[in-house]
Amino acid sequence: MNEKNYNPSLIEKKIQNFWRSNKTYKAVKSADKEKFYCLSMFPYPSGNLHMGHVRNYTIGDVISRFKRMQGYNVLQPMGWDAFGLPAENAAIENKVSPRKWTKENIQNMRGQFDTLGFSYDWSREINTSSPNYYRWEQWFFIQLFKSGLVERKESEVNWDPVDQTVLANEQVIDGKGWRSGVEIERKKINQYFLKITKYAQELLNGLDDLENWPSQVKLMQKNWIGKSKGLNFSFEIDKRDEILEVFTTRPDTIFGTTYCAIASDHPLAIDLIEINPEVKKFIKQNKNKNKTEAAIAKQEKIGINTGLKAIHPITKELIPIWIANFVLMEYGSGAVMCVPGHDQRDYEFAKKYEIPILQVIKTKDNRTIEKEAIEEKGILINSSSYNDLSSDEAFEKIAKDLSRTCDAEIQTNYRLRDWGISRQRYWGCPIPIVHCDDCGHIPVNEKDLPIELPEIDDITSKGLSLKGFKEWQKTNCPNCSKPAKRETDTFDTFFESSWYSARFASQPNNCMLDDEADYWLPVDHYIGGIEHAILHLLYARFFNLLMRDQKLITSTEPFKKLLTQGMVLADAFYTLDKNSNPEWVHKDKVIKNGEQLTLNDGSKVMTDGMSKMSKSKLNGIDSKVIIDKYGADTVRLYMMFTSPPEQSLEWSDTAIEGSYRFLKRIWNLISNRSIYKGTIPSNFSDAELALRQKSHKTLKKVTHDFDERNSFNTAIAAVMELLNAIPDSFKENKATDGEKLCLDETIQFSLKMLSPISPHICLYLWKEYSGTDGNDFEFSWPETNEKFLKLENFQLIIQVNGKVRGRENVPIDITQEEAQEIALQNKNVKKILSNSSIKKVIYVKKKLINFVI
RNA sequence: GGGGAUGUGGUGGAACUGGUAGACACGCUAGGCUUAGAACCUAGUGCCGCAAGGCGUGGGGGUUCGACUCCCUCCAUCCCUACCA
Structure with a gap:
């Protein structure tokens, strides 16, 4: 059977058959081996494995194989994060049902996984779109609902008035719907939220125990949770009954407050719509603006003076209340006190609208606020009786004094907001709630689970949603049995990926998790892209705490060790369609004419530069072509050899x-x-x-x-x-x-x-x-x-003023005196030292000797 | 805008704890093998310079006997920014 020349496709097939028939990688609970659970983030089944996937899964497989060789009982499972937007998009584009499309993609990708020789235990395969999986997600949601961890409240979504559908943020381009090309609207609808803020402190504390997580990931999570200490208090409003509640982390700068700013949907602002036509115009203009954090930060900061005045709680001066586009109703109370002297954003706004800017903090270097705000702490000035106090002293004193006059309270605040889990989509897990006219919003009876997704019958060019399935919605109230309607929203797909690691470790038929989970959990080594550093990893940590509190598992953290691989980047190209929206094109279709890039019909192609490989940007490099040419072993070797795992990699073959x-x-x-x-x-x-x-x-x-x-x-x-x-x-x-x-x-x-x-x-x-x-x-x-491993000799580096001037091979146990003697004998060194005196000698054992002259 | 990272030869990268910058590869050059090519093998290859030597880790500054590594500052690129996954 010895082949003369290296023939990868032949030997790889033989070896893969050997593994298959031996069931080499089946993971079984064992008493005499230490367990090792190695997990790579499961993929969205987009159709093909691209080189980013290959890199990710090779890293996981290398670690699994190495640990197996070291004698560990290794579990390495694989599955599919199968719900999500691309399946709906494919459905609309190709008139194919999301289920069928997803199924075909999974089959294709599983085949590619096998060609790469990954040592997965496929008997544990998970498909999150299968009712077997998501029924337990529904069950778990009901437990959370009963524990008071679910809240229903109004929240805004992107509404496409032409396609009559809710759009994801990435489907809104320059404020317009990606298909319809019309301005999107912001619409308030009722949605479910998981109270992750209840766990903010525990999620923060938990980071300290994650010794084997990259520190930058922990830092990102810490900043995301964003714990801060501040003062909550209210301004009285001149000539009105209402009060204006604000939160500030810098009460020491309160004497510098020269205006307040409120969100355009703050109740106070809404009140003014009828009275003040200017305000009405401003609010209307800003209503449908993109509300992502990045968009708000980048847009020009504009506002309008409402004419209302707040009363400064200490000086009793009247300060104007503005409506500003950078204040959002969904964060905090929707109102802020503005101190332009000591906050750069307030500063720029004040300059623009000629609002007074006061300096109330003095720094050591005596800077002024002529050019920019002074944001650091210091000593108070221009603050009447608080002058000469440090910022920290003033914080306490002002808090105390204001607590008597305007209900001020020192408060710990978190930037983290509750997790909105409702999606107005078809291809997701149905939220198991029934709406009854008499009883309200009632969770489905557990015996009626799973609530299965209806089969799709008619695919239109619009977005898909369960709202269209009228028959499916009809049900009876679990409480009073009267006719009622099912909830039509589905879960955020982060819901599925928040607990799959536990499900892999457990294979029960009639419950969410069984005892085996605690044998394998927590995951010993988790591998995935750095782009998941915050959201997915935070939600998964949150879910782990929820599952612990529901007594399903005992661990507090899901992932002991984390490796965040850098992204595989490739050039992405696009053209502009008739609505001037970008339309991504594959690199093979791009023709280069000198500096100009075109398609073969001559239309101009733009480049988006290097960006992460993704289905939507069509810049994924298909692994199949390369595996066919060189074989899996070469591809795996190359991916591991070409750069360290944490670094992002610009693809080149x-x-x-x-x-x-x-x-x-x-x-x-x-x-x-x-x-x-x-x-x-x-x-x-x-x-x-x-x-x-x-x-x-x-x-x-x-x-x-x-x-x-x-x-x-x-x-x-x-x-x-x-x-x-x-x-x-x-x-x-x-x-x-x-x-x-x-x-x-x-x-x-x-x-x-x-x-x-x-x-x-x-x-x-x-x-x-x-x-x-x-x-x-x-x-x-x-x-x-x-x-x-013992060395007998080493190369002594001889330096003069830190520059290498010679090398000598010397015995390993040489003393400094002996080393110096040998070094001074060196011809080149001798020459350089000949006309100068040695001021100092630095000797580093087993390394070097340095003469300072 | 905020948060996080990255930047070293023509290219990917190495240098793990402040101590030989450029390991290991790709590419390129020359030679061998071959009718020719592919494949393979050998040697060379940071830059400037004939050489001695000098310069060199994104730019500028600093600390140190000594800096890719630490500090300050600026620039560029990538990721996340709560409905892409």
């Missing part, structure tokens, strides 16, 4: 040949040899010893790189270096026993070390080379022998 060449070299070295069965010599020559040292040193480094650093590129480089270091004579037939033994050790180590990365070729060669069935190969890792 020009260097993949090198990885292919390397595997061919290994093939040529090993495929015509067999394991060394001779005697073990008692002495080794210097060259033999050098190779043994290199082998053991490499093994140590690679083990460390895999285990501690997840630095696969350097591990591969080390193995390449090791193989380059084999003297040619060792490979010849006439080689001595010692040489053959050393070569054998190098080969065995190398196959083991590369096996997690390129598993097919390594296992195949091992079976041939060892003459065994290979069953044990993937379950053991070689050990380093410290004897071969």
Whole structure:
């Protein structure tokens, strides 16, 4: 069965069949092995695995395989985040049902997974769009509902008046619907919210225990939760009964308040619509503006003076109340006190509308507020009796004083808002609520679960929603049995991905999770894109706490160790359609005429630059073509070799040949040899010893790189270096026993070390080379022998004023005096030092000596 | 705008704790093999310079005997910004 030339497609198929028939990767609870649960974020089944997927899943597979070799009982499952918007878009474009489209994509992608040789336990496969999965999500929602963790309230959505549908933020381009091209409207509708803010403090505290999470991810989550201490108080309004409630983190600057700003949908603003035509115009103009945080931050800050005056709680001065487009009703109380002297956004607004700017804080460097606001804390000035207090002292004193006069209260605030989980979509998990005229909003009876999605019958060019399924909506109230209507919203798809990691660890028939979950959980190593650093990872952590509090699991955090891989970026191109909306085009359709990019019909193509591979931007590089050409082992090797996992990677396939060449070299070295069965010599020559040292040193480094650093590129480089270091004579037939033994050790180590990365070729060669069935190969890792790691000499670097002027090979245990003597003998060093006196000598053991002159 | 990251030869990257910058590859150049090509093998390859030597890790400044690494500042690129997943 020995093939002469390296033929990846042939050997990969053979090895994959071997795995399949042996059920090598089925995960079973075990008492005598330590468990290791390795999970890569499951994909949205968009149709094809692109190189971003390949990178993500290869990292997870390398870690799984390495841990399995180290003797752990490894669980590595895979599944499909199958609900979501792209299926609906495909449905509208191609008149195909989302279910069918998703199913076909899954089949296609599962095939691609198999070609890549990932060691998944497919018996645990999850498809989130299957009722078997989402019925437990519905069940869990009902438990949360009964625990008071669900709230129903009004909230705004993007409404497309032409397509009569709610649009996602990414479907709104420059304030217009992506298909209709008309201005979208902001519409308030009732939606469900999960009270994640109740867990804000615990989610924040939990970050401290996540030792093996990247610190930047923890920092991002911390900033997102955004705990702050501030003062909540109210302004009285001149000539009106109402009060204006505000929250500020800087009560020390209260004497600098020269205006207040409210949201355009603040009750006070709405009151003025009838009275003040200017206000009415302003509110109307701003009503349908994009309300994403980024859009608000970028738009020009504009406002209008309402004519109303707030009464400053201390000075009793009258200060104007403005309506401003940067204040949102959905955050806090929808009103803020503005201190232009000490807040840059307020400063710019004040300059624009010629509102007075006061300085009430003095800094050490005595800056003025002539050019910009002073945002840091300092000493109070122009603040009557509070002058000369520090910001912190003034905070306490002002809070205390205001608590007597205007209900001020020191408050801890979180930036984190409750999680809106309602989506006005078809392709999602139905929210199990029934609306009854008499009883209100009642959760479905548990025995009636799952509430299945109806089959789609008519696909129109508009958005899809359960609102169209009139028959499906008809039901009876779970409470009073009278005719009632089903909720037509579905869950945010983050709902599904918030608990799939627990479901993988458990395979019950009639409940959400069983005892096996606590055996595998928490996930020991979680791998996924950095783009999920906040939302998905925060929601999953939140869900873990909810499941703990519902006594379904015992752990507090779902993911012990996290690796956030950088994105695989590729050029994205687009043209403009008749509505001047961007329409993405695939790179293969773009023709380059010098600097000009066009399609073959001559229409102009623009570039969006490097951006993450995605279905919507059509810039995903399909993995299939490359696997067909080089085989899975080469593709896996290349993806791991070309850059460290955390870094983003601009796709280019020009260097993949090198990885292919390397595997061919290994093939040529090993495929015509067999394991060394001779005697073990008692002495080794210097060259033999050098190779043994290199082998053991490499093994140590690679083990460390895999285990501690997840630095696969350097591990591969080390193995390449090791193989380059084999003297040619060792490979010849006439080689001595010692040489053959050393070569054998190098080969065995190398196959083991590369096996997690390129598993097919390594296992195949091992079976041939060892003459065994290979069953044990993937379950053991070689050990380093410290004897071969000891060094006898090292290269002493000789510096003069920090510049390298010479090198000498010296014994490892040399003293500083001896080192200095040798260094001073060095010709070049001698020459440089000849006319100067040495002021200082710095000696770093086993490294260098530096003469300062 | 805010939050988070990244920036090193022609290219991907290495340098793990402040101590030899450019490991390992790609590409390129020359040579070998070959009828020719592919594949493969050998040697060279940061920049300037004939050389001695100098310069060099996005730009500018600083700390240090010594800085890719620490500090300040500016620039560029990428991700997230609550309904893409």
